[in-house]
Amino acid sequence: MESSFTITRIRGIPxxxxxxxxxALALMSSSLAAQYFPSTHPGWPRSQYWIVGTLAALLLFVSVLLHELTHSFVAQARGLKVHSITLFIFGGVSNIQSDSEDPQDEFLVAVVGPLSSLVIAGLCWLGYQAVPGSTGPANALLGYLWLINLMLALFNILPGFPLDGGRVLRAILWGTSGSMVKGTRWATYVGQAVAFGFIGWGVLQVFERDFLNGLWIGFIGWFLNSAAEATRRQVEAQETFRGITVARVMQANPPMVSPALPVRELVDEYILRRGLRAFPVARDGLVVGLITLSDVKHLPVEQWDANTVGAIMTKPPLKTVGPGAELRKALDLLVTEDVNQLLVVEDGAVLGVLSRGDVMRFLQMRHDLGLDR
Ligand SMILES: [Zn+2]
Known part of the structure; x- marks a missing residue:
């Protein structure tokens, strides 16, 4: 997620x-301090409401973090990579490697989240019961925490993808139908129905003049709806790539250029004449770099005669991919490494170049031929 800063790392997870x-922290603290605690625990000094209110809001986010950590730990235990956990206004999100091939992984990773919130709620409830009739801050905090964690568990178990309950539903549909795409399609439709339920509920609240609550609930619905739709689109797009290997899309046997070649000559004889954007640079048959259109673009035109390819090329380590790799994986690599092309290498030999343009052209051709319907 953009615009976030890392506060710490737990088991390597930022x-x-x-x-x-x-x-959200400011909103929660002030509503707890000004309304919630004065109603449940009247008679405190004002400053105490603010301290307990802020503490309660922070502990709510600790609860959310614990919930996300259980998702992540189970994911790690199942051999999935966890990229990060981000806390934001609607709670938390674990960024877990998404190409799991196993519905059981998805089921377990999803189901432990609400369970962890239930366990936290139970522990806080026990603590709350241990000091009956107390009117102190500890009692107030425990009373709030068991309730809010119970609500977290109940909210997340709703079958609306991308909520945990929706992921559980997808895992079950995926497991029974044997198709991840089908499972995702149905789980996201149900997710959108739940999202519209939230939006409708929000609108009702607004009509009943509870504007802030209505707006909040409506926003949650809107957020769930767009997340469900985006996931369905993404999975369907990935499906177009299924079974297609890099070798079918790459530019095979690209012309190699010498590092001693003047940049001007590269532009005239190779880039413009052949219409290609990237060439492996080889000396005595050994690849020593990659020269691309963007390397050339960074050099002012006046200097094209005076410079050679070797001076401006992208030097190793170069991003490479095998010819048998799935196109989907290669595309992921292009995006995550933020490069425009990959060298296709097998047993140390360069077989081709795969660029973003090649992938786009391939998709366009398939579309024009009606193969992606
Ligand atoms: Zn969760």
């Missing part, structure tokens, strides 16, 4: 905080 989280 824990990030999005700037909207600060807004």
């Amino acid at each position: 824990i990030g905080v999005h700037y909207t989280w600060l807004l």
